[in-house]
Amino acid sequence: MNKAIIEVNGLAAGYVKGLNILQGIDLVIKENEIISIIGPNGAGKSTLLKAIMGLIPISGGRLYISGNELTNFKSHELIKKGIGYVPQVANVFPSLTIEENLEIGLWTKTKNSKEGKKEIFEMFPILSEKKREKAGNLSGGQRQLLALGRALITKPDVLLLDEPSAGLSPIAIDEVFKSISEINNKGVSILLVEQNAKRALTFCDRGYVLDQGKNSYTGTGRDLLDDPNVIDLYLGKL
Amino acid sequence: MIEQLGNGLLLGLIVAIASVSLSLLYGVTRIVNFAHGEIIALGAVLTLFFSSSPESSFLYLDRFSPLGSSFIVSSIASILLCGLFGALLELCLFRPLRKNNYGNVAVLVITIGLSIFLRHIFLLFASAKPASYALDLQKREDYFGIQLTPRNVQVLIIGSVVMILVGLFLTYTKTGRAMRAVRDSSELASVSGINSDYIITLTWIFSSMLAGFTGIIQGVINNVRWNMGFLILLLIFAGSILGGIGTSFGAMFGGFIIGMLVQLSVGLSFMDGHTEAKNAIALALMILILLIRPQGIFGSKERIS
Ligand SMILES: Nc1ncnc2c1ncn2[C@@H]1O[C@H](COP(=O)(O)OP(=O)(O)OP(=O)(O)O)[C@@H](O)[C@H]1O
Ligand SMILES: [Mg+2]
Numbered sequence: 001m002n003k004a005i006i007e008v009n010g011l012a013a014g015y016v017k018g019l020n021i022l023q024g025i026d027l028v029i030k031e032n033e034i035i036s037i038i039g040p041n042g043a044g045k046s047t048l049l050k051a052i053m054g055l056i057p058i059s060g061g062r063l064y065i066s067g068n069e070l071t072n073f074k075s076h077e078l079i080k081k082g083i084g085y086v087p088q089v090a091n092v093f094p095s096l097t098i099e100e101n102l103e104i105g106l107w108t109k110t111k112n113s114k115e116g117k118k119e120i121f122e123m124f125p126i127l128s129e130k131k132r133e134k135a136g137n138l139s140g141g142q143r144q145l146l147a148l149g150r151a152l153i154t155k156p157d158v159l160l161l162d163e164p165s166a167g168l169s170p171i172a173i174d175e176v177f178k179s180i181s182e183i184n185n186k187g188v189s190i191l192l193v194e195q196n197a198k199r200a201l202t203f204c205d206r207g208y209v210l211d212q213g214k215n216s217y218t219g220t221g222r223d224l225l226d227d228p229n230v231i232d233l234y235l236g237k238l
Numbered sequence: 239m240i241e242q243l244g245n246g247l248l249l250g251l252i253v254a255i256a257s258v259s260l261s262l263l264y265g266v267t268r269i270v271n272f273a274h275g276e277i278i279a280l281g282a283v284l285t286l287f288f289s290s291s292p293e294s295s296f297l298y299l300d301r302f303s304p305l306g307s308s309f310i311v312s313s314i315a316s317i318l319l320c321g322l323f324g325a326l327l328e329l330c331l332f333r334p335l336r337k338n339n340y341g342n343v344a345v346l347v348i349t350i351g352l353s354i355f356l357r358h359i360f361l362l363f364a365s366a367k368p369a370s371y372a373l374d375l376q377k378r379e380d381y382f383g384i385q386l387t388p389r390n391v392q393v394l395i396i397g398s399v400v401m402i403l404v405g406l407f408l409t410y411t412k413t414g415r416a417m418r419a420v421r422d423s424s425e426l427a428s429v430s431g432i433n434s435d436y437i438i439t440l441t442w443i444f445s446s447m448l449a450g451f452t453g454i455i456q457g458v459i460n461n462v463r464w465n466m467g468f469l470i471l472l473l474i475f476a477g478s479i480l481g482g483i484g485t486s487f488g489a490m491f492g493g494f495i496i497g498m499l500v501q502l503s504v505g506l507s508f509m510d511g512h513t514e515a516k517n518a519i520a521l522a523l524m525i526l527i528l529l530i531r532p533q534g535i536f537g538s539k540e541r542i543s
Contacts, residue, residue, distance in 0.1 A: 055428070076429075093426065095422050104432065
């Protein structure tokens with residue numbers, strides 16, 4: 001049995017005091033797993049990632065990372081515990097160059113910063129070519145790769161990705177998924193929030209379906225794809 | 239107009255440095271700080287207090303007679319104290335406000351209140367009369383056709399060096415880079431491992447020290463007054479907006495242009511006897527440019543919001 005890297009029990013959180021968007025979420029991500037979260041617009045998928053990342057206060061339930069309780073820790077402290085996060089929007093620093101974006105990811109690390117950059121540039125050669133350009137000038141797909149690189153450079157144990165394929169061309173989407181699977185092969189667990197439910201469920205080990213701030217279904221990707229309720233509610237239109 | 243060139247360079251430099259400090263603070267904290275002028279004045283007033291001879295009586299209250307320290311030592315001490323003051327503002331006032339999610343307008347009104355409060359504290363302690371530092375008087379000389387005193391030239395050189403150092407700091411140091419990152423998005427900076435609160439505090443310190451420095455050189459060139467920061471604040475806002483809010487280089491450039499134009503317009507013939515109106519022309523020009531380019535000269539479109 002692989003050990004849990006992130007464990008969330010009965011998590012409640014929201015943007016305004018007394019108004020919880022998430023109402024008791026349970027979730028486990030184990031070593032080396034790819035987990036995907038699907039659900040309709042406004043279900044609270046992004047909110048869940050923000051709550052885990054300490055960007056909004058957790059008002060109920062607990063968050064464990066590698067067995068330690070870290071409920072309501074600050075974002076910059078959670079990063080040091082081995083989490084990497086790529087937000088859904090605004091996931092690069094537009095006025096900084098590509099290289100500077102990566103260096104920001106290295107803020108917590110003092111040693112081996114050259115090494116870290118080199119590895120990212122090897123993984124994404126396009127970033128190396130454009131390293132002196134402003135991130136604001138990149139195409140959507142390149143931005144997404146840079147955001148991945150920035151999150152990866154701290155060598156996290158788990159990577160939380162919020163709709164990394166949104167708004168990208170089919171070719172760019174394939175490239176992003178290919179990168180995610182390479183990252184996973186290196187031993188990084190992945191928590192993937194996706195609009196494209198079918199693709200996400202085919203890609204992942206296990207999936208969670210979120211609806212109105214609650215877990216509604218969970219199981220292996222295969223089971224969810226075949227579950228008539230899930231098909232009816234979330235896959236039918238695809 | 240040419241006889242105003244020297245003064246134009248000096249005012250341009252002052253407004254440029256002040257605009258950089260104001261726009262950096264705005265970029266990182268999103269606070270439109272009306273009290274920035276008072277931090278400028280604080281630098282000048284403190285330097286006056288440290289450097290004036292103990293017998294001079296510019297201070298309102300007898301208990302606080304000046305210290306008579308050397309001008310350089312006084313300036314350095316004042317700049318450090320301005321930094322400390324900025325840190326206190328962040329820790330005791332603006333951080334608690336931020337944690338309670340006060341709206342931008344509420345914070346804006348608070349900075350206006352703070353500005354009025356501080357200005358009148360200066361009035362209480364330092365009297366309403368303009369005062370000068372205990373520096374010897376110098377005659378203007380001709381430098382490449384520009385009329386300046388030797389001390390003015392020193393100010394121009396030191397000011398330019400400071401500006402270059404600020405540029406290098408923001409571009410090449412780890413902390414400068416983190417400030418720019420928080421300016422782009424404090425949330426993304428936090429989830430990249432940066433303690434945004436720490437960077438915001440450093441920005442307050444850095445920006446306030448720069449403001450204090452501006453006040454000192456403004457005091458050298460003109461004189462020290464209780465409301466000197468308030469009088470120049472409008473030009474600083476104009477400079478930052480003209481260059482494009484949120485870009486340090488833009489603020490530097492915009493501030494310089496505004497300061498220069500304000501001073502040069504004094505030399506226009508119809509301004510004879512109306513030098514008080516010197517802000518009019520520069521600000522009219524600012525409005526005109528912003529009508530054509532709302533994002534400012536160097537600003538990018540995505541930043542206007
Ligand atoms: N910054 C915010 N302040 C207040 N409410 C918010 C904020 N962001 C999102 N919400 C609300 O929280 C709920 C969940 O939003 P969330 O962004 O988590 O949904 P999502 O599942 O990620 O949807 P999508 O698929 O569109 O990204 C929605 O009702 C939304 O209106
Ligand atoms: Mg979302």
